[in-house]
Amino acid sequence: MSELSFENVSVRFGTGRRALTAVDGVDLTVPSGSVVGLVGESGSGKSSLARAAVGLHPVSGGRILVDGAPLGRDGRVGGRRPLQMVFQDPYSSLDPRMTIGASIAETLPRDAVRGSAARRDEVARLLGLVDVGAERAHMYPGQLSGGQRQRVALARALAGRPDVVIADEITSALDVSIQGTVLNLVRDLQRRLRLSMLFITHDLAVVRYVSDHIAVMYLGRIVEFGPAEQVLRDPRHPYTRELLAAARPGGSAAGPTGASALPAVVADAEPADPHHPPTGCRFHPRCPVGPLVHADRTVCRERDPAAAGHPHRTACHFVTVPPAPPHDPVCHGLAEPPAAATATG
Known part of the structure; x- marks a missing residue:
């Protein structure tokens, strides 16, 4: 187990007027x-934040640390990679010309697993961890289903003996019928191996099922962070409430007073241009509690709010804590994963 920390991390692409700051001064901690x-x-x-952590995107500002040790530009600390990433598309993340056994063996630390027999045994053990039969080690990715490929991708990440695993939308490319089995596997592995994990998704039902804490990101910045139950039951940032409203049946957003729909001026607002983010609070051009609705709240245009409060932090000048809906399917009734847990793949 290890702690992953992002300290004032920025990731910038391009130069000049069309430059894009995809990540802007992010502070975030994944507890051990x-x-x-x-x-x-x-x-x-x-x-972009995830790829910067594993060395696929350069960090233009700040630093990323694992247990207090800063990562190098290539994502290494002391010659090893303490972070491993599982990507969204399991087919493109595996070399179609290599057997799945060879792909997993390629990631094994050479100083920890010596000899061809030991490496074959370790590959078989890792395949067993992700519920893939060891006899499939000689198969190629194209011979497996999408769910099986994603399990192999998980095994490949674990083969690197990582301190932290980053999972980037790992169920979004899978058929809905097998998403639940993969989520069950992820949760079981995390608990059994005591892994530290950054789990990236746009699906709030998924994030509720697997996460201890939730961080909400908007236009390159973290706008809310806290324990999963608190964030989902008592969302404080207007953007978090908008995401939750969109996940409810019917997808109707609730206004700041619990109305069934946003004001028309807010509903019609266009998202900000990420190349030229607005001053002050980045959400203010589409915020139901900001100057778009309340003209006197000019502070939203002028000053960037800092995330305040512990352990539930929110970057909003007008933080509100609306009561949770009594039967919100996003916040309640998720003892089972959002997809059928009995499906196979």
Whole structure:
């Protein structure tokens, strides 16, 4: 178990007027042995943050640490990679020309597993961990189902003996009928191996099922962070409430007073241009509690709110804590994963 920390991390692409700061001064901690679910709409910077952690994107500012030791530009500490990542598309993350056994063996630390027999045994053990028969080690990715490929991708990540695992939308490319089995596997492995994990998704039902803490990201910044139950039952940031409303049946967003729909001026607002984010609070151009609705709240346009409060932090000048709906399917009734747990794949 290890702690993963992002300290004022920024990731920037391009130069000049069309430059894009995908991640802007993010502070985030994945506690040792815990799962932090990172949620946000497409383009919020979730995957850019993950790729920076494993050395696939350069960090333009700040630093990333594992147990206090800063990661190098290639994602290494002391010659090893303490982080391993499982990608969204299990087919593209595995070499189609290599057997799955060879793909897993390639990741094994050479100084920890010596000899071909020992490496074959370790591959078989890892395949068993993810409920894939050892006899499939000689098969190629194209011969497996999507769920089986994602299990192999998990085994490959675990083969690197990581301190932290980053899972980036690992169920979104799978058929809905087998998403539940993969989520059950992830939760079981995390608890059995006491893994620290950053779990990235846009699906709030999924993040509720696997996460101890939830971080909500918008336009490159963390706008809310706290224990999963608190964030889902008592969302404080307007953007978090918008995400929760969209996940409910019917997808109707609730306004700040619990109305069934957002004001028309908010519903019609366009998302901000990520190349030119707004000043002050980045959510203010589409916020139901900001100057779009309340003209006197000019502070939202002028000053960037800091996330305050512990352990439930929210970056909003006008933090509100609405009561949770009594039968919210996102917050309640998730003793089982969102997809059928009995499906196979």
